[in-house]
Amino acid sequence: MQVIKGYRRKNGKIGIRNHLLILPTVVCANQVCSRIQQKAPESVAIPHQHGCSQVGADKERTHKVLVGMGKNPNVGAVLIVSLGCEVINAAQVKAEIEATGKPVSWIDIQGEGGSVKSIQKGIDEANKLLQKIAAAPREDVLVSELIVGVKCGGSDFTSGLCSNPALGKAADILLHKGGTIVMGETTEIIGAEHLVAAKAVNQQVREKLFQCVKQFEHEVERMGVDMRGGNPSSGNIEGGLSSIEEKSLGCISKAGSAPLQDVIEFADEIPARGYYFMDSPGNDIECVSGMAAAGVHLVCFTTGRGTPTGNPIVPVIKITGNEITAKRMADNMDIDTSSVLKGKQTLDESGQEIYEAIIEVANGQETKAEILGHQEFSISRIGISL
Incomplete structure (x- = not known):
């Protein structure tokens, strides 16, 4: 082990x-x-x-x-x-x-x-x-005890083509070793929720997932607004994503191929091992904060456009599939998966590279976000202020 x-x-x-x-x-x-x-x-x-x-x-x-x-x-x-x-x-x-x-x-x-x-x-x-x-000692612990959040933000066309599916390969490696993966972003699975639900271990879990999406769509209808322009954002659209469905199809590949064990509420403690979905906003900082509050040890965060955000208590590994972003924002990016798009690396090889980075960070290596002091934190509100 x-x-x-x-x-x-x-x-x-x-x-x-x-x-x-x-x-x-x-x-x-x-x-x-x-x-x-x-x-x-x-x-x-x-x-x-x-x-x-x-x-x-x-x-x-x-x-x-x-x-x-x-x-x-x-x-x-x-x-x-x-x-x-x-x-x-x-x-x-x-x-x-x-x-x-x-x-x-x-x-x-x-x-x-x-x-x-x-x-x-x-x-x-x-x-x-x-x-x-x-004086707290560091001791040998099993990789199977790791809980890793998977998140994407500032997505572009490369996110769905290489960085997200490569992260999915890394997720499969960790899950195969008995670890835990948590994916969030209810807003980011709209149009592809049926594919996530198809992995559910039973009908109850499938219904919980569909209910999360239904509730969000109801809130958008209640506000009387068009979600487009907010999701996909103007940056997503400029980066080559034409619709929320296209964005969602890329997003869901981050979690790999394992069965979906359950759907949990925002910031609820992760109940067991395996793959879980957390009902959360797509907002980068709110989602990662919810994952940290749920007990994840670190977050793998893919970004095509480039975003520097981190978290105060969990390391955030930044992964991009955009070679230009990797060079322009080298201060912030930890892993460049663009070799997949060039045919120089397979998704499996890129996933192995991400998995190895997870192990290194778990063993104490600092991420770029940690080194730069990115400690963003935000609580998602669901009510009015009195």
């Missing part, structure tokens, strides 16, 4: 990074978190716009994503920063993350007496947590 080096957490899960996460429960705590992070450079922060003026399922989504980010096994410890009067319950967030066995501290800005005192207290707490996780 193939092994990698990882961090074994107290709940039995493995991580491939050992981050201290500074987590604001509400937008009002963002600046305090950012200042703490600046003084604790080994930490990562996830500023966001939410946490107040939310009710019902919308509030629960924000809560679930924040907790999921803290529970992700790439996170070794968490510092929660609350304001004190938001709708998100910081004590509950703390309790749910602590259930994983990792150290969690919590400071409250109103309780501490303002921003300056909170920053000072936060720096002290962050340094204590960093000391606690610094």
Whole structure:
């Protein structure tokens, strides 16, 4: 069995990074978190716009994503920063993350007496947590424990011709070894959903997938807008994609050929091994954030046009099939699959190259997005602000 080096957490899960996460429960705590992070450079922060003026399922989504980010096994410890009067319950967030066995501290800005005192207290707490996780050993863990998200963004004609199907080959290799693949982007399978559903292990899973698409289409109809121009975007169209169906046919090849085990909600924890579909927006940052909150270890992200975005807690491997993009955005691209289009490499060979990159990144090699400090994070909203 193939092994990698990882961090074994107290709940039995493995991580491939050992981050201290500074987590604001509400937008009002963002600046305090950012200042703490600046003084604790080994930490990562996830500023966001939410946490107040939310009710019902919308509030629960924000809560679930924040907790999921803290529970992700790439996170070794968490510092929660609350304001004190938001709708998100910081004590509950703390309790749910602590259930994983990792150290969690919590400071409250109103309780501490303002921003300056909170920053000072936060720096002290962050340094204590960093000391606690610094000695965490890396040990041999099985590749079968890896959970990899597959995503595409800034697509062009090369995405469907080589980078996405090559990623699908890599996905098949990981799945064959007992690992897990998570594909999202409900908006990106429209017109090809029947092909994804055909892989479902049973009728219930097929119906769940169709319901995701139906619900999204209902929301577009309710708004009374034409999706074209937003998806495919103007950049997609300029890159040679003529319709959402053409884009979707390229998109779905990222997940490979394995049976679809289940359809999960946005940011829901991955229940078992195999191939799963997460109901999520196509928006790059929202989708990757949902995957991170669901527990993926890393994301393979194909892009023909070129996009630099990353994530605070999961490495994002950038893959392109466009030779021009690979050269023009060499700072951001990790893998160039354009050799497939030239006939110099087969899809199987390119997939093997991507799989080997997954193993290297899992073993600690930094992606371009990590090196450049791309730590984009966003929570998908489903309700109005009060």
